[in-house]
Amino acid sequence: MSNxxxxxLFFSAVLVGVxxxxxxxxxxxxxxxxAIEVLAKGVSLLLLSTGFxxxxxxxxxxxxxxxxxxxxxxxxxxxxxxxxxxxxxxxLDVRKLAKLKG
Amino acid sequence: MILQTAxxxxxxxxxxxxxxxxxxxRSAISLAVASLLLGIIFFRMNAPYAGVFEISVVAGLxxxxxxxxxxxxxxxxxxxxxxxxxxxxxxxxxxxxxxxxLVMKSLLQKVPSLATAAPPGGFREVLWQGRTMDLVGQIAVxxxxxxxxxxxxxKRDKHE
Numbered sequence: 001m002s003n004x005x006x007x008x009l010f011f012s013a014v015l016v017g018v019x020x021x022x023x024x025x026x027x028x029x030x031x032x033x034x035a036i037e038v039l040a041k042g043v044s045l046l047l048l049s050t051g052f053x054x055x056x057x058x059x060x061x062x063x064x065x066x067x068x069x070x071x072x073x074x075x076x077x078x079x080x081x082x083x084x085x086x087x088x089x090x091x092l093d094v095r096k097l098a099k100l101k102g
Numbered sequence: 103m104i105l106q107t108a109x110x111x112x113x114x115x116x117x118x119x120x121x122x123x124x125x126x127x128r129s130a131i132s133l134a135v136a137s138l139l140l141g142i143i144f145f146r147m148n149a150p151y152a153g154v155f156e157i158s159v160v161a162g163l164x165x166x167x168x169x170x171x172x173x174x175x176x177x178x179x180x181x182x183x184x185x186x187x188x189x190x191x192x193x194x195x196x197x198x199x200x201x202x203x204l205v206m207k208s209l210l211q212k213v214p215s216l217a218t219a220a221p222p223g224g225f226r227e228v229l230w231q232g233r234t235m236d237l238v239g240q241i242a243v244x245x246x247x248x249x250x251x252x253x254x255x256x257k258r259d260k261h262e
Contacts, residue, residue, distance in 0.1 A: 003210065004103070010206045011110045015117055017198045021191065022121040028181040030171060031121070034129055037164070038117045041140055044156070045113075052147045054215065058228040062236065064144070064152040065229070068159055069240045073247030075164050079171045080254040086175040093181045 008049030015042030029082050029092045033075070040071050106146060113139045118195065122188060130168040137161035151225055 019039030026032055044064050051060020082092070089096050116136035123129045137160040144153035229237070 002215075005213075006206050006210055007107065007110070009209075010202055011114060013202050013206075014114050014199060017202070018114070018118055018121060018195070021194055021198075025184065025187045025190075026121075027183055028126070030126055030168070030175070031129070031183075034120050034133055034168070037133055037160075038120060038136070041113070041117060041136060044152075045140060045143070048144060048147060048149055048152055052149070057148050058225050059232065061149045061152045061225060062229045062233045064149070065155050066233070066236045066240055068152075068155045070243050072159055072163060073243045075167055076247050077250045077254075079167050080251045082171060083174055084254055091180055092175055 002053050005049060005053035008045060008053070012042040012046035012049070015039070015045065027094050029085065029094055032094065033078055033082070036078075037071075037075075040067075044068070106143065109139055109143050109146070113143065118191075122191060126172045127169065130165055130172065133168070134161045134165040137164075 016039055019035045019037075019042065022035035022038070023032060026035060044067050047067065048057070048060050048064050051057045051063075085097065086092055113136050116132045116139065120129045120133040120136060123132065137156055141153045141157035141161065144150075144156055223231075
């Protein structure tokens, strides 16, 4: 692979690392979801840069478009779930979810 | 190349800001800026469709959804984050970058480049003919999303 690809790989790894750190340490549900978004950015950057480095950007582009559509659907569902959780527990604290019963 | 690297560094910085900022509204906006930068990077990599989707859908629609949720849930002001998290982050970040850089340096030229042939035709042919099943999957995912949102926001019956 060309040297440019390693640069993109480096930055994608940083994005995924930052997202994972926030996923492991934050407690606010919306913040956790922002972390998932950051992680998704790293993945889509890596997908497209790999296609770019191999001179096959069209297929990578189609995959990124699919990925973005899936991401939007995921965000809509998860944010609806978060609003429902807030109505139930009056809080966005992820630790309170562990106390749910029935 | 220098501009591309600068864009990538700005992308990482805004993503880190989105995680570090206390105010959720500011976090959502810095996430939108990060998406915008990623869209510009996509444009510069000869992928205009991916760039357009990234900017219009991720920077636009998802940010609107985030801001709507923040408004509806009072931003979770009662949640108390662990105090050490924001202090440990710079240390984690620097250590991660050093390890990442070393790993990339050791990997240089070791990942083989597989033989590849660009498919004939433009993006339209690739998307509609080469990746037809992806489109079917996309439609299914969108429908699943719509139905799940409808199910989550349905009005409850009186006897429930």
